[in-house]
Amino acid sequence: MRFADCEPEWTGDRQFRVLLSTGLTVTQFVGVIPPGRAPSHQHTYDEVVHVLAGAGVVHLPAGDRPIAQGSSVYLAPGNAALPGEQPGRCRWRCSASSIRRGARPPRPPPETDGRLTYGSLTARLRLNADDTGVILDVRAMLRVWGGMTWINLDGAVNVRDLGGLPLTAGGTTASGQLIRADNLQELTPGDVKKLVREIGVTVVVDLRSSAELRAEGPAPLEAVAGVRHAHYPVLPELGSAAEVVSNAILARSKRDIERYPDDQQTGHYLGYLDERPDEVAAAVRSIATAGRRGARALRGRQGPDRGRRRAGARRGFGPPRGDRGRLCGDRGAGARDHRTAAPDPGSTPRT
Amino acid sequence: MNTRPADAHLPRAATMRAFLEQLDARYGGAAGWLTANGLGDDLGRLRAKLAA
Numbered sequence: 001m002r003f004a005d006c007e008p009e010w011t012g013d014r015q016f017r018v019l020l021s022t023g024l025t026v027t028q029f030v031g032v033i034p035p036g037r038a039p040s041h042q043h044t045y046d047e048v049v050h051v052l053a054g055a056g057v058v059h060l061p062a063g064d065r066p067i068a069q070g071s072s073v074y075l076a077p078g079n080a081a082l083p084g085e086q087p088g089r090c091r092w093r094c095s096a097s098s099i100r101r102g103a104r105p106p107r108p109p110p111e112t113d114g115r116l117t118y119g120s121l122t123a124r125l126r127l128n129a130d131d132t133g134v135i136l137d138v139r140a141m142l143r144v145w146g147g148m149t150w151i152n153l154d155g156a157v158n159v160r161d162l163g164g165l166p167l168t169a170g171g172t173t174a175s176g177q178l179i180r181a182d183n184l185q186e187l188t189p190g191d192v193k194k195l196v197r198e199i200g201v202t203v204v205v206d207l208r209s210s211a212e213l214r215a216e217g218p219a220p221l222e223a224v225a226g227v228r229h230a231h232y233p234v235l236p237e238l239g240s241a242a243e244v245v246s247n248a249i250l251a252r253s254k255r256d257i258e259r260y261p262d263d264q265q266t267g268h269y270l271g272y273l274d275e276r277p278d279e280v281a282a283a284v285r286s287i288a289t290a291g292r293r294g295a296r297a298l299r300g301r302q303g304p305d306r307g308r309r310r311a312g313a314r315r316g317f318g319p320p321r322g323d324r325g326r327l328c329g330d331r332g333a334g335a336r337d338h339r340t341a342a343p344d345p346g347s348t349p350r351t
Numbered sequence: 352m353n354t355r356p357a358d359a360h361l362p363r364a365a366t367m368r369a370f371l372e373q374l375d376a377r378y379g380g381a382a383g384w385l386t387a388n389g390l391g392d393d394l395g396r397l398r399a400k401l402a403a
Contacts, residue, residue: 163403
């Protein structure tokens with residue numbers, strides 16, 4: 001990957017070149033920020049900024065700190081505002097607590113020799129400073145919501161690469177292998193291109209009911225050559241007669257409670273294994289045997305228990321059902337959810 | 352299901368933990384369940400694919 005090969009993107013008069021992003025748990029870009037000032041805003045991810053060239057001041061409640069070429073600053077999610085600039089200077093605003101008293105300890109600072117280590121990921125860069133304006137080498141913008149990478153699509157929400165999760169035996173789950181997603185009916189042509197060409201999805205594991213599938217009709221990815229559609233409904237098929245469905249759902253709800261009285265939702269998930277073992281096993285097999293080109297998207301319903309869905313998928317179980325949710329589009333809530341739902345590193349995968 | 356309150360759709364860590372505990376207790380974990388359901392031969396391939 002060469003800096004010169006990366007297409008520049010513009011936000012106002014700021015230029016960015018994304019160096020690393022797809023399939024990774026980090027986004028790394030180089031930004032050229034001319035003199036000026038941008039409105040303060042916040043990020044939901046960790047960010048480490050390394051100044052390649054230029055000089056400026058970091059404004060902290062405890063006082064101003066000069067920064068210059070070689071300086072590194074860690075910004076924790078949520079409480080760090082991005083720098084605004086004044087003519088001739090690079091100004092930053094961030095909370096001291098984001099560095100000193102964050103919920104998580106600050107990441108190791110980037111090394112000045114052009115190498116950044118974050119967990120098991122090491123990124124190396126060789127960049128030539130441009131002497132126009134202030135050049136910031138943002139060595140890593142870390143999107144580490146629960147260790148996963150969010151995939152931004154216009155027509156689907158809660159789409160995440162399940163790579164990057166810690167494994168009990170060390171290491172992490174592999175990136176670019178398994179993606180979870182909510183309903184994929186509304187994918188745009190751009191979304192399809194991103195999933196198929198950039199990420200390399202080869203199989204879509206569809207866990208919806210057959211009635212649901214019929215009602216919603218063909219989805220955009222199904223029209224793509226080279227993408228296999230594997231349909232394994234993880235709930236008992238109820239047909240479409242309203243009264244029958246209603247009674248069946250009530251009966252199922254009762255079984256869920258009996259299966260695990262302390263938590264009906266847990267009982268519901270266990271029901272996939274008890275009542276639909278062939279479908280769950282086939283879904284897992286389709287993941288195991290998927291082509292090597294890239295990842296596969298698990299296609300489920302929007303709804304609750306995304307944490308479980310993620311871990312479940314990684315363990316080889318399909319995503320649970322839920323209603324088309326209003327909650328999933330809320331990325332902030334999603335981020336919190338995944339943190340709380342993420343298994344402890346010491347107790348995670350045993351698969 | 353559409354009549355369930357929004358809170359019912361929120362993911363809960365306790366639910367997940369309980370599921371994983373029950374998966375261990377009832378089936379010997381994910382590997383145990385998969386083996387019992389005919390995927391024993393696929394476990395190695397799954398691990399190779401999904402672990403970095």
